[in-house]
Amino acid sequence: MEENKMAKSLTLTVVANMTANYSEGLGNISSVQKVYKNGKVYSIKSRESLKNAIMVQSGMYDDLQTEVDGATQKVANEKLNASNCRALEGGYMYTKGNTYVRNSSFYLTDAVSCESFVNETRFHNNLYLAMTTAKSKNINLQNNAKDAGLMPYQYEYDKSLKVYSLTIDLEMIGKDENFCNEENYQEASKEEKAERVKSILGAVESLSLIVKGNLDNAEPLFVVGGLSDRKTHYFENVVRVENQKLVISKDLKERLAKGYYAALVEGDNFVNESDIKLELNPMSVTSFFDKLREDVDKYYEV
Structure with a gap:
């Protein structure tokens, strides 16, 4: 991979044991959210649900301000925008007066179960x-x-192994093009940008969800990724789990060799754990996220 100064994003693909979220209920009956693909039905944790959990647990929503204009929406204006409000990093559409739209600085996929429902x-x-x-x-x-x-x-x-990807646009963090021409606009400091990214990483590292009143540990059991010069879910198409086995493909190993890292929680969460350790040489999940935080600090030069 290129040097950190050439990186444009931070990308992760995670395998976690998590509960699916729920769709519309019928009377006193609740059904989990599902997706149909490859001729089978799979349970999912939606990207919207994951994003909300990450924003809340990272503290990124601590400065969230909302108001109602037809629907409840995030407040965004020349005095309060993504440059000085962490809650707006997740994107917004503000329609009171002039309409302002800013995309999110980070993107998630649905967390899709590895086995059919x-x-x-x-x-x-x-x-x-x-x-x-x-x-x-x-x-x-x-x-x-x-x-x-x-x-x-x-x-x-449903509680099962699910795979999802997260990509953070490092060039977009702390900036708000809707208000960059305002007289009092200031881009977030490089220290603030680094803290925002590290807050998101911290939430992913220890992610927990509350579903139907139950606490759900959704921490990564296997994770791969790092800084990238491409703004895409780089490992989305090469991380697969079949019959409780992580598929150790040639493509996964080749992509990993381009300056990325892999991490594993030991404890026989995968039946081929010994093969994963032998062929991918993963670090611990704690070391993985510590290394990413170091890389983020180097990228923003803090």
């Missing part, structure tokens, strides 16, 4: 709450289930 339905109810209500109303729960608010419900459940 097999329905596991879970059945629940709010029996204890209904019992408490029946007792307070002095009614019989069996005879007055509706008055006590007893409600059974069910939902599809």
Whole structure:
């Protein structure tokens, strides 16, 4: 790969064990979001859901300001824009008065399951709450289930290995072309740019999700990537998992050899863990993200 000064993006492809998110429900029945490809159905964690989780957990949304103009939207103007507001790095469309649109500085794919979907339905109810209500109303729960608010419900459940990619446009961080001609406009400092990128990396490294009230550890089990001179999901098409095995293809090894890194969480999350260690020589996930943070600091010269 070219020297850091020639890099234009930071790209990652991640394999993580995560829960799918949910689509529209029908009555008391919730179904996971799915995608149809190659003649099969796969569960997914949508790119929108992933992006929101990363923005929240990275602290990038800590300075978010919103207002309603037909719909709730992020506030963006000559005084508050991507140069001085981290929340706007994720992109915005602001329509109050003049319409301003800025694309996101980083892009995600859906996290798609590595195996086709097999329905596991879970059945629940709010029996204890209904019992408490029946007792307070002095009614019989069996005879007055509706008055006590007893409600059974069910939902599809999926937690499986999923693959997603993230690419950060390093040249776009901390800039807002909508307001660059304003008199009081100042581009974010190089220190601030580096911190924004590292905040996103930190969220990916320890990503956790709350789905149906349950805490879901979505940290990377395998990850590959680094600084790139191409603004694309460079490893999207070469990271595959089949039957709990990471596919160690010639293309994956050739791309990895161009100055990128790979990392693995040891613990037999892949049945061919020994082959991964032998052929890809991965570092630990902690070392991987530490190295990326060092590369980001060097890129922004901080």
